[in-house]
Amino acid sequence: MKRIKKTVSLLLMAILVVSLAACGGTSTPPAGTGGSSGGSDENKPILIGHEVALTGGSALWGQSEKNALDMEIEKINAAGGVLGRELKLIAYDNKAEQAEGVSVANRLVQDGVIAVIGPAQSGVGIAASAVFEEAKIVMIATTATNEKLTVPEGQTEPLKYIFRSCFIDPYQGSVAATFALQDLKITKAGILKDVGSDYSTYLAKYFSDTFTAGGGTIVADESFRTDELEYKAQLSKIKDAGAELLFIPTMQKEAGLAMKQARELGMECYFLGGDAWASDELVQLGGSATEGGYFVNIASLEDPAIAQWVEEYTAKWGKAPTMPNPVLAVDGLLAIVEAIKATESTDPTVIAEWLANCKDVPVLTGKLTIDPASHNPLGKPAVIETVKDGKFVFHKGVTAAE
Amino acid sequence: MNFSLIFQTLVTGLAIGGIYSLMAVGYSLIFSILNFSNFAYGMVIMLASFMGYFAMSKLHVGMGVALFLAMIGAGALSFFNERVAYSSLRKRHAPPLYFMISAMGTAIFLENMVYATIGSQYNAYPQIFEVPTVTIFGASLGKMDLFAIVFSVIAIYGLNYFIQHTRTGISIRAASYDSTVAEINGVNLGAVIGLVFVLAGLFAGISGVFLGIKYMAYPNMGWITNKAYVAAVIGGLGSLPGAVVGGIILGVLESFVSVYVSSTLRDVFSFGTLIIFLVFMPSGLFGKYLEEKV
Numbered sequence: 001m002k003r004i005k006k007t008v009s010l011l012l013m014a015i016l017v018v019s020l021a022a023c024g025g026t027s028t029p030p031a032g033t034g035g036s037s038g039g040s041d042e043n044k045p046i047l048i049g050h051e052v053a054l055t056g057g058s059a060l061w062g063q064s065e066k067n068a069l070d071m072e073i074e075k076i077n078a079a080g081g082v083l084g085r086e087l088k089l090i091a092y093d094n095k096a097e098q099a100e101g102v103s104v105a106n107r108l109v110q111d112g113v114i115a116v117i118g119p120a121q122s123g124v125g126i127a128a129s130a131v132f133e134e135a136k137i138v139m140i141a142t143t144a145t146n147e148k149l150t151v152p153e154g155q156t157e158p159l160k161y162i163f164r165s166c167f168i169d170p171y172q173g174s175v176a177a178t179f180a181l182q183d184l185k186i187t188k189a190g191i192l193k194d195v196g197s198d199y200s201t202y203l204a205k206y207f208s209d210t211f212t213a214g215g216g217t218i219v220a221d222e223s224f225r226t227d228e229l230e231y232k233a234q235l236s237k238i239k240d241a242g243a244e245l246l247f248i249p250t251m252q253k254e255a256g257l258a259m260k261q262a263r264e265l266g267m268e269c270y271f272l273g274g275d276a277w278a279s280d281e282l283v284q285l286g287g288s289a290t291e292g293g294y295f296v297n298i299a300s301l302e303d304p305a306i307a308q309w310v311e312e313y314t315a316k317w318g319k320a321p322t323m324p325n326p327v328l329a330v331d332g333l334l335a336i337v338e339a340i341k342a343t344e345s346t347d348p349t350v351i352a353e354w355l356a357n358c359k360d361v362p363v364l365t366g367k368l369t370i371d372p373a374s375h376n377p378l379g380k381p382a383v384i385e386t387v388k389d390g391k392f393v394f395h396k397g398v399t400a401a402e
Numbered sequence: 403m404n405f406s407l408i409f410q411t412l413v414t415g416l417a418i419g420g421i422y423s424l425m426a427v428g429y430s431l432i433f434s435i436l437n438f439s440n441f442a443y444g445m446v447i448m449l450a451s452f453m454g455y456f457a458m459s460k461l462h463v464g465m466g467v468a469l470f471l472a473m474i475g476a477g478a479l480s481f482f483n484e485r486v487a488y489s490s491l492r493k494r495h496a497p498p499l500y501f502m503i504s505a506m507g508t509a510i511f512l513e514n515m516v517y518a519t520i521g522s523q524y525n526a527y528p529q530i531f532e533v534p535t536v537t538i539f540g541a542s543l544g545k546m547d548l549f550a551i552v553f554s555v556i557a558i559y560g561l562n563y564f565i566q567h568t569r570t571g572i573s574i575r576a577a578s579y580d581s582t583v584a585e586i587n588g589v590n591l592g593a594v595i596g597l598v599f600v601l602a603g604l605f606a607g608i609s610g611v612f613l614g615i616k617y618m619a620y621p622n623m624g625w626i627t628n629k630a631y632v633a634a635v636i637g638g639l640g641s642l643p644g645a646v647v648g649g650i651i652l653g654v655l656e657s658f659v660s661v662y663v664s665s666t667l668r669d670v671f672s673f674g675t676l677i678i679f680l681v682f683m684p685s686g687l688f689g690k691y692l693e694e695k696v
Contacts, residue, residue: 195666222665227625229617232414233660240407253524257617264535265410266542285526285618 046082046346048073048336049108050091050329051101051118051128051139058096061120061325065142066091067317068326069117072333082340094119098127105131113137114348117332120325122146129162136161138348138355140332142325143298145169150375158375161352165331165368166324167380169199172274172296173206173249174400175382179294180245181214183384183396184270188219190243192234192258194250196226203249203274214401219243224254231258235265245270252277256285263289270294283390290387294395299324299365300383302394309364331363338362406540411661412654413538417547419653421616424554424609425630426637426645427561428602434578434640435598438498442483442508444627446603449512450476450610451619455525465530465615473607480603481596483508492595509624516621525619550612557608561601562642574598578640632676638689647687 050069053062066089073087081087090111092104101124108116109131115138119125125144132139141149141164150158180186189211194200208218219241222234235258238246246262246269248255255273262271271293278297283290301310301323309330313321321327338361339351356375360367369378384395425447432440453475457468487504535542565571576584577594585591610619613626629652637648652672659671679686 222660224665225669227622229626230414230418232417233411233657234665236407236410236414237661237665240404253618256526264542264544266535266537281524285524287526287529 043085045086045088046340047111047113048087048089048333049111049113049116049137050089051094051104051108051116051124052091053096053120054091054093056095056097058120060322061143062093062096064322065118065120065325065329068313068321068330069333071313071316072330076337082337083344083346087337094124094128096121096124098124101125101128102131104128109135109137114346115140115336115351117329117336118142120144122149125149125164126152129159133159133161136348136352138336138352139163140165140335140355142166142328142332147374158356158373160356161348163332163335163352163355163370163375165328165335165363165377166298167382168376169274170202170206171376171380171400172382173203173208174210175296175384175398176203176247176249176272176274177207177210177214177216178401179296179384179398180211180247180270180272181216182401183398184245184272184294186244186270187216188241188243189216189245189247190220190238190241190269191218191222191247192231192238192250193221193223193248194226194254195223197250199274199276200249204247207247207249210401228254229257230261232261232265235262235267239265239267243267243269245272248273250276252279252282253285256282256287256290259286259289259293278385278392283387291390293387294384295386296398297324297383297385299327300385300394303383303397305366305381305397306364327364331365331368334363335361335368407661409539410541411657413541413543415654415657416551416650417544417653418657419633419650420547420551420554421609421612421626421649422630422633422653423558423646423649424605424612425627426634426649427558427642428605428609429631429634430637430640430642430645431598431602431605433634435574435581435595436488436492436498436501437640438501438505439631439639440602441502441505441631442487442512443480443505443602443606444624444630445509445512446476446480446483446606447610447613447627448516448619448621448623449479450607451614451623452516452520452525452610453607454611454614455527455619458528459525465611469608469611472611473604476607476610477600477603480599480606484595484599489592489595513621513624520621522621525614527615527618530615544616546612546615550616553608554612557605558642558646561605565642570594570597629672632672634686635676636679636686638686641686641688644686644688 050066052065053059069089073089076082077086090108090113092107094101094104101119105128116132117140119128119141120143122144125141126149129139129149139162143166144164145166145168147168150162150164180189191204191208193204211218220238220243222238224231224234248258248271255277259271273295275297277295301320306327310321335355339354340346343350343354355370356372359369366381371378379399381397381399383397385392386395428443429439450472454468454472457463457471487508488501491500491504531545535544565574573589573594576589577591581591613623633648633652634645636651637644655675656668656672660668
């Protein structure tokens with residue numbers, strides 16, 4: 001009964017998402033007001049839009065994004081601006097809702113921005129991207145990890161004006177495999193994945209591809225279905241196959257339980273997972289079994305590569321940034337600034353073309369290279385965190401092997 | 403094939419099968435007397451799991467006390483469930499289908515009450531044993547699983563003794579055989595039904611706490627009780643030995659399918675077994691009744 005109910009509600013939700021996205025596609029912004037108007041006047045500031053959730057459940061991350069961008073733009077303007085002009089940020093609250101995201105997009109287009117940072121959510125991003133693509137304005141999403149954001153369903157070419165500064169989910173699988181091979185130096189890995197989740201199956205696939213290509217062997221590839229709580233049968237098979245590492249690309253609930261059950265079976269292998277582990281519930285549910293487990297994350301406060309920036313932010317705003325959004329927003333902004341400088345143009349079409357082919361652009365988290373075929377960042381550094389005394393601590397930064 | 407993996411698989415299957423059995427007993431008890439499937443029972447188990455969790459993590463009592471409190475709480479809840487949702491239907495001689503609809507309503511109500519008041523987060527019980535496992539013939543068995551199996555065997559044996567050998571037990575059996583005739587012969591049917599629900603509630607209390615310790619307490623625990631219902635049908639709804647055997651069969655089958663066939667196909671096999679049983683043995687392994695099996 002419960003399962004049917006869940007399926008029906010998921011289906012309804014999916015229909016809603018699709019129809020909202022379609023709505024976004026049909027709403028045509030007023031012609032002439034958008035486009036390059038922001039770049040027309042030599043003395044006026046260059047307008048950068050910010051699609052952000054400043055209220056609601058995602059506000060914590062949204063506020064932090066805005067603080068980071070405000071700080072960064074202040075610094076750029078203090079250093080003389082870009083092409084001799086000041087930058088100005090226009091931030092509107094989209095409440096992390098799709099309908100709001102579309103109306104915010106229309107307002108930004110009317111205000112005459114040349115580029116937009118955000119949104120952070122894939123659903124909102126997909127809805128808003130239709131408006132920006134139509135109005136020919138560059139959009140760089142922050143933490144929207146859904147593949148379809150830049151390359152819509154059924155298309156092979158990416159949307160011309162839509163980019164993102166975060167890596168997509170499956171990339172984490174490659175990062176994890178690289179870490180397992182190069183740092184943990186293991187060659188035999190087992191996988192326990194959730195077949196009811198795309199996130200989990202794709203992470204597992206990318207892990208297995210990179211791991212095998214690097215000379216490792218997947219000795220057991222086991223699965224369970226979402227909501228199952230008993231994994232001992234699968235785990236004893238993985239143990240029997242002699243896995244030195246168990247990759248668990250699942251949500252924190254399943255991962256915590258799986259680690260607990262694995263240790264109960266006497267498995268002494270490494271545990272490795274993706275960013276879905278990053279919740280306190282992991283340690284609550286898994287208890288001492290989670291100790292020493294590694295997982296891939298987008299960014300960490302303790303990453304030495306951004307330590308100076310975190311310090312600056314904390315000094316200015318009186319509290320640490322809420323990861324990982326602010327870092328990705330700043331990456332997006334710096335990419336746009338570099339594009340304007342390099343092309344000496346504020347025409348979004350010129351900027352979009354430059355971004356699509358850019359290589360090794362200096363940004364906050366390192367060097368940004370965009371894949372022209374997907375508009376996703378290539379080889380973006382990820383961080384590995386580990387559980388120590390029940391807390392998540394930074395272990396090291398890793399970039400996936402080619 | 404190596405022996406220790408076979409043995410480990412068997413042990414894992416028995417541990418989960420034991421819990422299926424406990425829960426299946428509750429379904430069967432109620433079915434035996436009212437001839438309907440009480441789908442609200444899963445929610446009583448879920449609430450019992452929360453009671454045990456709050457007792458252990460907030461009142462800081464030991465597992466024994468938590469188990470006792472959860473049994474009392476679930477027994478009372480199950481009793482009120484009958485008085486509020488089913489007794490008026492019973493007095494009007496409503497067909498079993500109406501009971502089942504009322505049970506589903508109760509289940510959805512209780513689940514959403516928990517979402518609204520406690521929230522959807524996962525709640526882990528405090529760790530009970532410092533070293534949680536013992537090793538037998540190369541297979542690791544959770545100490546908690548071992549305790550659960552022993553405790554369940556005692557509880558089920560006690561229940562069986564009570565039903566077979568006491569006067570009250572005889573009146574329960576009489577009522578389950580034919581409630582009208584039993585009533586004519588002086589059995590207080592209302593009291594007997596109330597007692598059956600309390601007994602089922604006590605078992606819900608035990609299974610809720612064991613499930614909570616083994617996994618965790620959270621509002622959407624319903625799926626695992628569905629499996630217990632499948633176990634009850636395999637064993638024959640209404641039969642206590644059937645519930646126990648059905649639970650063990652399902653647990654062991656699932657475990658072996660996961661290891662030797664495919665973990666992805668596990669549910670395909672367990673529910674496939676259910677369909678095969680319903681086709682060839684509609685009344686299950688030990689079932690007596692066929693009518694109104696819903």
